[in-house]
Amino acid sequence: MNYSFEYIDILLLAMIAGFIFLRLRGILGRRTGYDGEPAAQFEKILKDVQPEKQAPQRENFDDVAQKEFLNGAKIAYETIITDFSDNDNKITTSKPLLSKEIYNQFDEALRERDKRGHRADITFIGVNSATIKEHKKEDNFLKVTVDFVSEVITCIKDKENKIISGDPEKIKKIYDTWVFSRDTKSNNPNWQLIETLT
Numbered sequence: 001m002n003y004s005f006e007y008i009d010i011l012l013l014a015m016i017a018g019f020i021f022l023r024l025r026g027i028l029g030r031r032t033g034y035d036g037e038p039a040a041q042f043e044k045i046l047k048d049v050q051p052e053k054q055a056p057q058r059e060n061f062d063d064v065a066q067k068e069f070l071n072g073a074k075i076a077y078e079t080i081i082t083d084f085s086d087n088d089n090k091i092t093t094s095k096p097l098l099s100k101e102i103y104n105q106f107d108e109a110l111r112e113r114d115k116r117g118h119r120a121d122i123t124f125i126g127v128n129s130a131t132i133k134e135h136k137k138e139d140n141f142l143k144v145t146v147d148f149v150s151e152v153i154t155c156i157k158d159k160e161n162k163i164i165s166g167d168p169e170k171i172k173k174i175y176d177t178w179v180f181s182r183d184t185k186s187n188n189p190n191w192q193l194i195e196t197l198t
Contacts, residue, residue, distance in 0.1 A: 061135055061142070072191065073146050073180060074127045080193065081152070085122030089114040099181070099194040117159040125151035125171055133177065140185045143194070148176040 061069075076097050083094040089110045091103060098106065113120070127150045134145040151173055155166030166172075179195035 061144075066132055066135075069144065069191075070130050070132065070146070073144075073178075074130050074148075076180075076191070076193065077127060077130070077148055077150070077176075077178070078124055081122065081150075082124050084110070085120045085154075089119075096190065097193055099192045102193050102196070118156050118164065121153075121155050121157060121166075121168060123153040125153065128173070137184070140183055141181050142184055143179055143181045144191075145177060145179045145197075148174075148178065150174045150176070 076094075080094040080097060083091055084106060091098070091106050091110065095103060127148060129147075129149045131147045132144060133147050134143075136143055151171050153168060153171055155168045156164045158164055177197040178193055179197065180191040181194045182189070182191045
């Protein structure tokens with residue numbers, strides 16, 4: 001007898017589930033495979049929601065972005081200055097940070113230095129300040145001009161290790177203005193030095 005009651009319970013539950021299913025189908029309708037155009041009242045909602053996934057990424061250079069950029073710019077500045085002072089007279093570590101034009105300029109300067117038999121001894125003390133002077137977008141490129149104030153110890157020596165210029169005991173304050181650029185449509189997030197101003 002117990003088994004018969006269990007079967008009755010199952011049948012009742014199945015009937016209730018079937019009733020609910022039929023009611024829902026009657027209220028909601030059935031999917032036929034063609035949804036048609038979205039109703040006019042929903043078009044604005046779709047336009048408001050979808051473009052963020054489809055539109056190209058916008059550059060938002062707010063205070064947070066500027067702070068992050070300057071932190072990276074300081075590291076790039078030190079890397080480039082230090083690389084330029086290496087005794088192998090080759091641009092190695094900082095090459096990805098340089099545009100083709102700047103790389104060629106630096107490489108030529110190092111070749112000239114090497115021909116003369118000179119070498120640069122540079123001790124980088126640190127960046128005192130880095131300030132964004134200007135930022136603008138030209139076509140697909142975002143360009144940022146940065147004023148650097150740094151301290152270095154620098155001197156140029158000849159083959160006989162004699163000092164030609166500079167002072168190995170004196171800290172010198174350096175003022176540089178560099179322009180960095182990044183292609184906003186590129187998947188590469190890295191910035192490159194494209195110009196040095198005096």
